[in-house]
Amino acid sequence: MENNVKPRAGFGTAIGVLAATLGSAIGLGNIWKFPSLTGTNGGAAFVLVYILATLLIGLPVMISEHALGRKAKADAITTFRKLAPGSAWWLVGVAGVLAAFLIMAFYTEVAGWVFAYIVKAIGGGILSTDPEVTSAAFANLITDPTQSLIWQWVVLVWVAGIILFGVSKGIERMTKRLLPLLFLLLVVVGIRSITLPGGGEGLTFLFKPDFSQLTWQSVLIAMGLAFFKLSVGMGTMITYGSYFREDQNIPATAARVMLADVAVSLLAGIAIFPAVFAYGFEPTAGPSLLFITIPAVFSSMPGGSIFMVLFFILAAIAATGAMLSLFEVPVAFLNERCKMSRKTATLVTFALLALVGSTAALSNSSMANFKLLGKTMFDLFDYATSNVLLPVGGLFICLFVGWRWGYPQVKAELTNGGKLNNERIVRAFFGIAKIVTPVLVLVVLLNGLGLF
C-alpha cells in the first residue's frame, strides 16, 4: 500500500525545522544564480534592491506560508481548500505545481553542469587563471548536446532514484549536515579571492552602489531572485510549515532562514567577484560566471584541485536538497490529486521532466535558435518562474493572509495561541503582508514587465 495518509510526524526539534527549511532554500540560487544576476545587473545597487526585496517581500511571504501550513497541516492546495472552502484560492497551489515543474526543467541542467564539474575537477586540466581556458572548458560542456542531455539525465535519475528508493529523508539529513561545510569552504575561497592582487575592485563592484545602472527590469529580476532563493511564492514553504511544531516561533525561524540565505549568497559573491577583477573575467558573463571563475580561484591556492573537487561536491549536495523539495511538489500532486501511486507519480514526473527539460538542456546547442518571446527555453523557464509565477503566487499568498484569513487568525498562529510575547512583531508583519508587500510586488511586476 502507498503511504497516502502519512502521519505528519513533524520535525523533532526547533533546529531540525531550521535546518530542513535551509536545505530547501540554499542551493544553486545562492552560488550560481546570485553571482550571475549580480554581474549582469550592475553589482551593488542590484544587491541592495535584492536585499530590500528579501526583507519586505520574501520574508513576509515566507512567514505567511509557514503560518498557513502549520495551521492547516497540509500541502498548499489542501491548505487553501481547508482554510477557504468553496473558493478558488486553491488555484494558487496549482500554480505552484507548475512553477516547481518549470524550475526543475532548467535547474536540473545547471545541476548537471555542477555534477560534470565534479568529474572534470577530479580529472584535472580545468584549473587555470586564464579566462580563455576556463571559458572554453565551460563552453565545451554546454554547447555539446550529448553532454548536456546526459548530465541532466544523471541528475534526474539521481533525484528520482532518491525519491523512489524512499531515502529522501536520509539524503535530506545528509545535505543539512553538510551545509556548514559549504559555508566554511566559501569563507576559505572568499579569503583567497579578496587577497588576490586587484581583488579589491570586486568588493567595490559588490558593495559600492551605482544607481544609474538600475532599471525596472533589474528591480524585477532582484525581486524574482529574492523569491527564488527563499523557495517562496509557490507553496513549498506551506508544506514545510505543516511539519512545524506548535511551539516553533515562526517569525524568528523565517528571519533566521532569511539571514543565512542572504549570508551564503553574499559569501558566494565575495568568493567570485574579486577573482573576476583580479584575473580579467567579464562580470557580465552570466550563467557561466560560477564555472569559469571558481577554477581560477582554486588554481591560485595550495591544494586547489582537491578543494575544487570538494567545492563542486558540496554544491551538488546543496542543489540536491533544493531539488528534492522541488521534485516532491509535482510528485505529491500526482499522488494525492490524480490518485497515482507514489512510484508512478515519480516516474511520470521524471519522464515529463526529461522531455520538457531537454529543451532547456539543449538551449545552448541544438535548440539555441528556438526561441519563444525572444528567449531560449532555458531562459524562458527561468524568467517565467522567478519573475512571474513566484511573485504572482507570493502576491496571492499575502492577499490571502491579509484580507481573507485576517488578523485574529494570524495573531493566534504567530503568537502560538498567545504563548509568545511577540505581538508587536506580529502586528508589524501583518501590516506589511497585507499592504506593503502586495503593493510592492504589483508595482515591480507591472513596471518590470513593461505593463505600466
Ligand code: TRP
Ligand atoms: N531556493 C532554492 C535555491 O536557491 C531553489 C528552490 C528550491 C526553490 N525550492 C524552491 C525556488 C521552491 C522556488 C520555490 O537554489
